[in-house]
Amino acid sequence: MSETIAGSRRGANVEFRQVGMALPRIDAPGKSHGKTRYAGDHVMPNMLHAKVLRSPLASARLRRIDVSKARELPGVACVLTREELSGRLAPTDIAGQTGRKRLATDQPILVNDRVRYQGEPMALVAAETVVIAERALELIEFDLEPLPGVYDPFDALKPGAPIVQGTDNVVAKYKVRKGDTEAGFAAADVIIENTYCTQFIEHAFLEPEVGLAWVDENEVINIRVSTQVIEHFRFIADAVGVPHNKVRILGSLVGGGFGGKEDVTVEIYLALLAKATNRPVRLCYTREDSFFGHGKRHPFTLTHRTGFTRQGKITAWKVDMTADAGGYVFLSPYVLLYATVAAPGPYRVDNLHVDARAVATNNMFTSAFRGFGAAQACIAHEQQMDEAAKTLGIDRLELRRRNFLRTGDLIATGVPIESAVWSDECMTRAWEALGERTPDDGPIKIGRGVAAYQQSYGRITWLHDTSEAWVGIEMDGTVVVRSGVTDIGAGQVSALAQIAAELLGVHLTDVAVYNSDSSTTPLAGTTTATRALYMTGNAVRLAAEAVRERLLRRAAQEFEVAHGKVDMADNRVFVADHPERSMALKDLVAVCASEGVHRSELVMFRAPFTGEIDPETGQGRVHPDYTYGAQAVEVAVDTGTGEVTVLKSVGAHDVGLAINPDAVAGQIEGGAAQGQGYALSEELRYEQGQLTSTSFSEYLIPTAMDVPEYKAIILESRSGVGPFGAKGIGEPALTPVAPAIANAVADAIGVRIFDLPITPEKVVNALQRLGN
Amino acid sequence: MNKTKQITLLINGRTHRAAVPANETLLETLRGLGYFEVKSGCEKGDCGACAVLVDDEAVDSCLTLTWTVKTQRVTTVSGLGTIEDPHPLHTAFIERGAAQCGFCTPGLIIAAESMLRNDTRDPSLDDMRLALSGNLCRCTGYTKVFDAVTAAARVVREEGGPK
Ligand code: FES
Ligand code: FES
Numbered sequence: 001m002s003e004t005i006a007g008s009r010r011g012a013n014v015e016f017r018q019v020g021m022a023l024p025r026i027d028a029p030g031k032s033h034g035k036t037r038y039a040g041d042h043v044m045p046n047m048l049h050a051k052v053l054r055s056p057l058a059s060a061r062l063r064r065i066d067v068s069k070a071r072e073l074p075g076v077a078c079v080l081t082r083e084e085l086s087g088r089l090a091p092t093d094i095a096g097q098t099g100r101k102r103l104a105t106d107q108p109i110l111v112n113d114r115v116r117y118q119g120e121p122m123a124l125v126a127a128e129t130v131v132i133a134e135r136a137l138e139l140i141e142f143d144l145e146p147l148p149g150v151y152d153p154f155d156a157l158k159p160g161a162p163i164v165q166g167t168d169n170v171v172a173k174y175k176v177r178k179g180d181t182e183a184g185f186a187a188a189d190v191i192i193e194n195t196y197c198t199q200f201i202e203h204a205f206l207e208p209e210v211g212l213a214w215v216d217e218n219e220v221i222n223i224r225v226s227t228q229v230i231e232h233f234r235f236i237a238d239a240v241g242v243p244h245n246k247v248r249i250l251g252s253l254v255g256g257g258f259g260g261k262e263d264v265t266v267e268i269y270l271a272l273l274a275k276a277t278n279r280p281v282r283l284c285y286t287r288e289d290s291f292f293g294h295g296k297r298h299p300f301t302l303t304h305r306t307g308f309t310r311q312g313k314i315t316a317w318k319v320d321m322t323a324d325a326g327g328y329v330f331l332s333p334y335v336l337l338y339a340t341v342a343a344p345g346p347y348r349v350d351n352l353h354v355d356a357r358a359v360a361t362n363n364m365f366t367s368a369f370r371g372f373g374a375a376q377a378c379i380a381h382e383q384q385m386d387e388a389a390k391t392l393g394i395d396r397l398e399l400r401r402r403n404f405l406r407t408g409d410l411i412a413t414g415v416p417i418e419s420a421v422w423s424d425e426c427m428t429r430a431w432e433a434l435g436e437r438t439p440d441d442g443p444i445k446i447g448r449g450v451a452a453y454q455q456s457y458g459r460i461t462w463l464h465d466t467s468e469a470w471v472g473i474e475m476d477g478t479v480v481v482r483s484g485v486t487d488i489g490a491g492q493v494s495a496l497a498q499i500a501a502e503l504l505g506v507h508l509t510d511v512a513v514y515n516s517d518s519s520t521t522p523l524a525g526t527t528t529a530t531r532a533l534y535m536t537g538n539a540v541r542l543a544a545e546a547v548r549e550r551l552l553r554r555a556a557q558e559f560e561v562a563h564g565k566v567d568m569a570d571n572r573v574f575v576a577d578h579p580e581r582s583m584a585l586k587d588l589v590a591v592c593a594s595e596g597v598h599r600s601e602l603v604m605f606r607a608p609f610t611g612e613i614d615p616e617t618g619q620g621r622v623h624p625d626y627t628y629g630a631q632a633v634e635v636a637v638d639t640g641t642g643e644v645t646v647l648k649s650v651g652a653h654d655v656g657l658a659i660n661p662d663a664v665a666g667q668i669e670g671g672a673a674q675g676q677g678y679a680l681s682e683e684l685r686y687e688q689g690q691l692t693s694t695s696f697s698e699y700l701i702p703t704a705m706d707v708p709e710y711k712a713i714i715l716e717s718r719s720g721v722g723p724f725g726a727k728g729i730g731e732p733a734l735t736p737v738a739p740a741i742a743n744a745v746a747d748a749i750g751v752r753i754f755d756l757p758i759t760p761e762k763v764v765n766a767l768q769r770l771g772n
Numbered sequence: 773m774n775k776t777k778q779i780t781l782l783i784n785g786r787t788h789r790a791a792v793p794a795n796e797t798l799l800e801t802l803r804g805l806g807y808f809e810v811k812s813g814c815e816k817g818d819c820g821a822c823a824v825l826v827d828d829e830a831v832d833s834c835l836t837l838t839w840t841v842k843t844q845r846v847t848t849v850s851g852l853g854t855i856e857d858p859h860p861l862h863t864a865f866i867e868r869g870a871a872q873c874g875f876c877t878p879g880l881i882i883a884a885e886s887m888l889r890n891d892t893r894d895p896s897l898d899d900m901r902l903a904l905s906g907n908l909c910r911c912t913g914y915t916k917v918f919d920a921v922t923a924a925a926r927v928v929r930e931e932g933g934p935k
């Protein structure tokens with residue numbers, strides 16, 4: 001269920017014909033009929049099958065690795081280890097990063113000496129069949145000498161702890177010093193202090209990592225792969241040792257990403273094996289491989305100290321946070337930065353003090369995951385607000401209202417928020433949409449919770465982000481968009497088509513989008529950081545506007561009216577005041593073509609570029625803009641069994657403008673489910689670095705049995721920096737969900753569980769403590 | 773030794789002769805024959821991405837040995853209808869925005885179709901929850917899936933039964 005509440009759109013001097021419509025996405029028929037070919041649905045003649053040998057230990061030294069028996073096995077084409085790779089490194093940084101260099105801790109492609117986490121790759125095999133490749137893995141002999149490991153970030157910070165990365169295991173640090181926190185706490189009537197913990201989370205995209213690589217007649221390594229980032233081709237080329245223009249990445253529609261396909265996954269292995277064997281090679285992870293094969297969501301420990309006046313005004317806020325980065329750096333510094341920026345949430349805090357650190361351990365490495373640090377920050381600040389409301393005796397919504405940021409206020413990093421801040425409207429509508437409160441029923445206690453957030457969209461401004469798109473109109477009046485953007489399931493590609501359709505006066509089905517091929521489509525940047533619509537949507541808008549402008553100019557001549565008097569819709573061009581004076585779009589295109597009018601445009605859209613924030617104060621611009629919204633939930637807690645059921649869950653978000661309201665609602669509903677798993681059932685448990693849950697029967701994501709019918713409320717302030725005033729919604733949809741549920745559980749049972757997930761066992765224990 | 777024999781399979785109304793080893797799963801056979809709409813998400817019976825109809829029942833093809841279905845009709849999501857002549861579930865999933873990444877979609881449509889064929893033509897939310905409980909979806913939160921199945925069930929009912 002969803003509803004759209006338009007803001008300034010009503011007053012806007014624009015009548016949309018395609019944008020804003022809940023049209024079926026252009027990728028929907030293929031997906032529903034089973035015709036969509038994902039990266040794993042391609043085969044080639046003479047193709048080999050690859051497998052990866054992983055370390056069973058989390059902290060060890062690789063003494064010896066002997067692959068001679070594996071090589072002798074009939075059907076094995078190639079086995080690669082450190083011998084062949086001679087220390088080659090795989091980059092772990094963001095693709096296309098142009099900012100400052102950071103702690104250089106790239107990962108050996110295959111273990112060279114040290115093993116830093118369980119599952120670290122030690123050898124690659126390519127064989128005639130998957131079965132032979134698996135058999136070959138079993139024939140590889142190796143000696144691993146166990147080394148003392150460290151499995152908790154706080155242990156890793158202690159003097160004398162085993163060093164996993166750098167000199168002290170600290171892979172990144174951020175701080176904020178804003179205002180005068182001491183004075184702020186002195187002015188406080190009440191000070192609330194609590195520590196909140198979050199867990200390792202698995203992306204659990206349904207399509208495991210997969211790719212197919214081949215070397216073509218020009219010595220180009222082609223890789224068709226499930227990825228969020230085709231621009232990894234540069235990293236892959238560097239890792240393999242070929243020029244950047246000799247690696248081509250072809251994306252496919254991606255079977256779910258959520259950040260888990262933001263880093264390189266199978267690409268380098270495929271490139272190495274295809275190059276070594278000169279044959280096509282396919283590598284498809286099993287589900288178990290996938291649990292070991294990509295970085296997880298960071299567990300955070302967040303200690304919050306917040307001062308309030310009796311009236312509920314925040315006087316000072318101090319946050320200390322520690323994130324577990326696992327065995328390698330990957331995107332931990334950026335995740336930590338996002339968490340730092342989001343530390344005080346959507347609230348105005350004049351006196352703010354944040355200390356944040358990401359610490360290496362011998363756990364699985366952690367990296368990007370939808371919400372990217374801001375989700376963990378929200379879990380803490382929103383529970384803290386509820387704890388404060390309880391202590392102050394102020395209504396939870398009212399306390400938030402008294403502190404919400406307003407447009408023009410300074411956010412945590414000291415820059416003003418320029419777009420609309422509709423936190424209050426979103427929170428109020430989400431709460432009202434819960435409707436009548438379900439009554440308690442004996443041991444079943446009902447509780448309600450709300451959470452608000454601030455989440456960025458667009459990349460860090462000192463990464464100097466750009467996105468390119470090409471838009472052209474064909475001789476028959478159909479439209480083509482070319483852009484490297486990857487579509488990870490949220491409808492990224494269809495939104496581009498909808499924008500082009502709007503501006504060129506055609507229907508959505510008249511637009512074809514060719515995307516995600518590094519050899520032919522203009523590079524659009526990553527589908528990460530809730531940036532695809534903002535960045536590439538703007539590029540498509542600008543390109544389509546340029547083509548539109550030229551077509552309309554020529555049409556005005558044709559109709560002998562002033563430029564600006566002509567419009568286009570429904571595949572026709574017409575005089576705005578006299579729509580009967582019209583011509584078919586394709587006839588206009590024919591005229592333009594015969595006169596050499598340029599019918600296409602290539603555009604680069606640039607995000608705002610800044611320098612880095614001040615490292616001592618954390619003040620400065622970090623992101624292009626922010627999305628605001630809220631989640632409200634109602635839960636039932638069985639006080640006998642400790643089981644929590646989500647009865648109602650409503651997300652209300654100001655998305656600026658919904659290009660496709662159905663797609664936006666889909667993000668909000670899907671985020672509600674992911675956030676619910678985060679709050680209640682999902683946890684990757686590492687015991688001494690050893691993962692204990694490696695399948696979907698142990699790692700429990702929400703099923704159809706677990707979910708209510710989610711409700712999405714879409715607000716449109718038209719104030720964002722995306723096309724037509726859009727903001728981003730991909731990550732924001734998830735961010736407030738888990739804390740809203742945690743707050744609802746606390747509301748139901750009168751006691752808070754400070755560490756996620758809120759399992760039945762923890763609920764029962766908490767109730768027992770309360771009883772004593 | 774793993775025995776292989778020639779068997780005849782009836783898939784989406786087409787007859788295939790194939791040499792199939794005794795331990796080959798229906799998932800492997802189907803994908804090997806080019807039915808790529810049958811997805812592999814876990815190969816352990818946990819996710820439902822590989823679901824197909826065997827006669828009228830949805831089964832996880834990753835847990836089904838091909839030899840065991842050789843006398844039955846196997847139907848994948850593409851066997852339910854075509855772009856020109858779609859099944860009501862295809863249409864409803866498209867129109868209701870029930871597919872995001874789409875990787876779970878073939879399995880979900882098969883599970884829903886099995887429910888409808890078992891005469892649950894007016895499914896309640898709980899009927900749908902139960903029927904789809906073996907199919908994981910990480911993108912949609914199932915809300916639009918429930919919408920789509922409800923809409924398709926209405927069409928099927930009005931048309932007088934599943935096709
Ligand atoms: S692949 Fe068969 S249930 Fe997951
Ligand atoms: S649509 Fe992606 S898993 Fe269901």
